[in-house]
Amino acid sequence: MSKYPFNEIEKKWQKFWEENGTFKVKEDPSYPKEKRAYVLDMFPYPSGAGLHVGHPEGYTATDIYCRYLRMKGLNVLHPMGFDSFGLPAENYAIKTGTHPKITTEKNIEHFRKQIKSLGFSYDWDREVSTHSSEYYRWTQWIFLQLYKKGLAYEAETPINWCPDCLTGLANEEVKDGRCDRCGHQVERRNTRQWILKITDYADELLDGLETLDWSDSLKAMQRNWIGRSEGANVKFKLENSDDIIEVYTTRPDTLFGATYMVLAPEHPFVETITTKEQRKDVDKYIKDASMKSDLERTELAKDKSGVFTGAFAINPVNGEKIPVWISDYILISYGTGAIMAVPAHDQRDWEFATKFDLPIIEVLKGGDITVEAFTGDGPHINSGFLDGMGKEESISTMISWLEEKNSGKKTVNYKLRDWIFARQRYWGEPIPLIHCPKCGIVTVPEEELPVTLPEVDDFKPTGHGQSPLAKVEEFVNCKCPQCGTEAKRETITMPQWAGSCWYYLRYLDPENDERFLSKEAEDYWMPVDLYVGGTEHAVLHLLYARFWHKVLYDLGLVSHKEPFQRLVNQGMITAYSYQRPNKSLVPTDEVKESEDGSFVEIVTGEKVEQVIAKMSKSLKNVENPDDMIAQFGADSFRMYEMFMGPFQVSKPWSTKGLSGVHRFLNRVWNVATRELTDEKPPAELVKILHKTLKKVSLDTDAMEFNTAIAQMMIFINEVYKHDKCYRELWEPFVLVIAPYAPHLGEEMWQMLGHKEILAFESWPQWIEELTLDDEKEVVIQINGKVRSKMIIAAGTPKEELEKRAFENEKIISLTEGKNIIKTICIPDKLVNIVIK
RNA sequence: GCGAGCGUGGUGGAAUUGGUAGACACGCUGGUCUUAGGAACCAGUGCCUCCGGUGUAAGGGUUCGAGUCCCUUCGCUCGCACCA
Structure with a gap:
């Protein structure tokens, strides 16, 4: 293949752009607002493996777009940086003893070189790396603003723990009960955590989506994740007790059909309400449930389990006495951790009731409840004052009734949980707080930021929920900034997502050491006009960054409610792989193409099918x-x-x-x-x-x-x-x-x-x-089928077209003796003759 | 199960408002040139029983006309998943 001298040409122009600062951009006020554009790529984690072909896809798209916009006369901000805190470098450090900073900076060097070799028009003067102390100084500063606003709290709660990464995970980082990063099965574990109250912003995060130019599927993913549902909390009095169990339901209209209640095994009432006779069974069940991982709990979902507590509650709507059970299909973290069970109209309750032989009362007509639960709409029966009403009407009627009787109230629930914002590891931003025996938790004064990561030799986490920082006495021991007493620094570090929550803001003003961002720079560029990246961040980075941005907005630190006005997801670059008839995949280098174009496995000579798979080392198609x-x-x-x-x-x-x-x-x-x-x-x-x-x-x-x-x-x-x-x-x-x-x-x-x-x-x-053709090829159809074509001057009027069509020899022979019903004529396109 | 999306040649993919299906590219076939080429250039290439018919996952509908709109079915991908 002959080659044009691309190597020479590309080196020459990359050098030229670099030496002349061609793509450096300034906040030039002579460009009006509509002549400015902020085009952003999702910055990469600088892994040791270097760039893969997926990275340049998004980067090329934005680069083309930016170069186009510049030629259209816009002032374009197009920066790049590195998301450089994270576990791989730290794990490498544990294995080899090489400091993560050294590995990370070497990787950044390599990434930068690779990115530059593609000729992208970034303003490299604005590059940021989240692991540099000048950068994370401000990540810590923003954390303090969240803390002061009451959006960060410390808690010792059972969380998702990855035994391989030796750290806690946020809900968003768990996929199918496994760690999103390493694939290890996640355990439940009680560990001290820092948690951010993202749930305070659930409604704003949901409503804000309406204003964004994002794909529907991405918005749907965020909506699903936030998982807002409307219903009612209903109070059930316990028999022979003043205690009240509150349940959450989206179907208060089915209250007449509630035949039993179920509490999560972790529910605090379980301890107090269980009767002597049932104590043994209940204790055993709780112990078994606590041994199960979340994955096991869901895997066993097909077969419901549970045990009766011996206690009874009173259905507020009809005074009926109903038994209280516990079961691990009820999650302590959703709603109130307790439900009223309506087996006739909820499939899960139906399965449970069927298994344990509990009564099933139909309160909505329309299904056959001996076969399965009926969840559709229909007239209510056996429901007192709701009889005859449909679903919507009876829900609101019941809520009014409950509120009047002080037995319940309209309630909104979210699937979204608070964000576990903690890693028990070394290579992340230290949380800038101090534990003082007298004052409690004290913030590090802003002028003392950054709290820098201390040098350590041993990066190994203790595995007991303590970060390696806990072993560094010079770091841990300090004086309380308020009272001067001997105090201890927080040793939990922030998760990797922290730095990426606001990097797009730091690009605007990367050198500023007075503020995280100047008002002027923010006014000039924000919001991001176009943000491009992969779908893998649909509910992680994009939700977290929106949350932080909304907090910054409420603090008056930024002037828009949403950071990323338009977002485009690039498609993944996949690769071919080869599949045996039994569906197992064959590595690419073990397959050859035979002469007829089919593929065979070299060793066996068996035919294999070409299929599309993700690029992976094991399939040798990277x-x-x-x-x-x-x-x-x-x-x-x-x-x-x-x-x-x-x-x-x-x-x-x-x-x-x-x-x-x-x-x-x-x-x-x-x-x-x-x-x-x-x-x-x-x-x-x-x-x-x-x-x-x-x-x-x-x-x-x-x-x-x-x-x-x-x-x-x-x-x-x-x-x-x-x-x-x-x-x-x-x-x-x-x-x-x-x-x-x-x-x-x-x-x-x-x-x-x-x-x-x-x-x-x-x-x-x-x-x-000049784009218009002088002549057009016009087709002549008979009953919608192309029968002939003619070349005709563009813009020939209908009448002329029709006349020409009927002069066509082939058309004459085909229409001869036929009944012409009508003729449709679209100038420059076609003539359609309808005959019978 | 719920939510989103997608099914077009051997392959990746094109087709304004419904108006010539298969642009462009890969691959393949034939040819030219060359010491040679996995180079370059030219031509051809949906399928079939090839002067004709047929064709956009399958079936039905609306229309003069459907890849495009509507309904049903099947298949695939992604996300969530005992969320009460």
Whole structure:
């Protein structure tokens, strides 16, 4: 394959941009508000493995978009940084003794070099790394603002604990009962924690979604996660006691059908209400439940378990005596940790009642409750004052009744839990608090920030819920800032998500050592106009960052309620893998393509099917950007990633596809090196140019990069047939291809004799008349089927079209003797003749 | 189970408001040039019983006309999951 000198060209322009500070950006007040854009990438965690092909996908998209916006005359902020606190570096430190700071900074170095090799137009002067003390000084400062606002609290509660990462996890970090990071099964464990009251912002986080230009699926994920539900809390008096059990239900209308109650095994009342006779069974059940992990509790969901406490409660609506059971299908962390069971109209209760032979009373007509619970709508029966009413009406009627009788009230519940904001590990921001024996918890004075991480030799967590910092006496022991007594520093560190909660703000003013962010910079740039990243952060980073931003807004520190106005998720880059008939996957290097295009496993000679799978080391289908850039160049690599398919959709990597794009750029180069002429180009080429300018402009604007590239290919395929390079065509084409292939673009611009670079040239405007065809191919249909075609001058009126259609020989023969019912005529498109 | 989305050639994918299905690219086939090429260039390429028919997961509907709109079914992907 012949190669244009991409290596030389790319090095040359990267050096030029760097040395000339081409993409440094200032808060220039001469740009009005609408001529400013803040385009943000999700910054990477600098792992030891380096960049994978997924990173440059989003980065290329934003880079193209930014370069396009600059040419449209906008002042564009486009920064990059590193999310550099995190477990891998720390685990590596435990294994090798190398300080995480050393590993992290080496990795950052490597990442930065790799990112730069792709020719992105970042303003590197604004780079931030979350692990640097100048940065985390302000992360700690924001934490203090949250603490002072009463949004951070200390608690010793059972939480998700990863035995491999040796740290507590937030709810959001647990997937299918396993640690999101390492896949280990999560345990329940009582550990001291710092927790942020994200639930205080549940409604704001929910309502704010309405104002955002995000995909519906992403908004749905956040809504699901917040999980708002409306219902009622209902009070049940216990028999022979003054105690009251409160339950939460979304179906207060079914109260007449409540035949028993169930408490979570951890419910505080279990201890007091259990009768002597039942004590043994209850204690055993609680012990068994506590031994189970969350995963086991859900896995066993199919078969309900439970035990009777011996106690009875009184149904407030009819005075009926109903038994109180405990079962682990009731979660202590949701609602009140207790339910009223309505087996006729709730499938879980139905299963439980069926298993333990508890009564099932139908209170809504419409289903067959001997087979399953009926959860649909219908008229109420056996329900006193609700009889005859439908679901909605009886819910509100019942709530009014309960409120009147002081037996309950309308209640809103959320699935969202408070955020466990703590890691019992070393490599994170120390929480800037001090425990004083006299004053209690005292904040570190703001002027003493940052509380820096002490140097340690042993990074190993104690495994007893203590961070390695607890062993560092010089760090732990301090004086209380209030009373001067000997006190102890907090040794829990913040989770990795802390730094990424506000990095987009620090980019605006990265050098400021007076404030976390100046008002002026915030006013100039915020909010983020376009934020691009993967879906994996749908409920983690994006929820946490929105929460912090809302707190900062309430404190008057930022001027918008939402940080990220528009968000676009890139699709994942997957890879091909091969599957045996039994569905097991075969590593790519153990498969060969046979002559008929099918794939066989080399060892067995058996046919395997080509399927799409995630890139993984074990399947040997991971592609390394460095190799691709070395072989094809950064411009080819960038352009291929954009050509693969729609940006938001996941798509499989194909190195053959990359070589196709590379071939295209070779052809571009070939044209660029032809004899340059100021002659008037042929009219048909001018037409294709303007069609191309239009398509590339509209598609780039809409981030439909794949079709923009296809149009540029069409342009080159035509131009290629002529042996000259027409300046009139080539100058605008070079300008529109430049955001996609910026190195090649600049080089060709220089070859055209320009002294100035093209990065800030104006984007070429197409001329609409020149995009229009003079002639159109119009199809003639009979009963909707294409029977003939004719070439006709564009804009030919209906009457003329019809006349021409009926003059067509084939049409004459097909319509002869037929009854013509009507004729539909769409100018420039078709004539449809309906016959019988 | 709930929520979101998707099914188009051998492959990745194109198709304004419903208006010529398969743009562009990969792969494949044939040819030209070359000492050679996994280079370059040219031509062809949905399928079939090939002057015709058929075709966008399957079936039905609306319409002069459906990949696109509506209904049913099937399949796949992602997220959540005993959330009362």
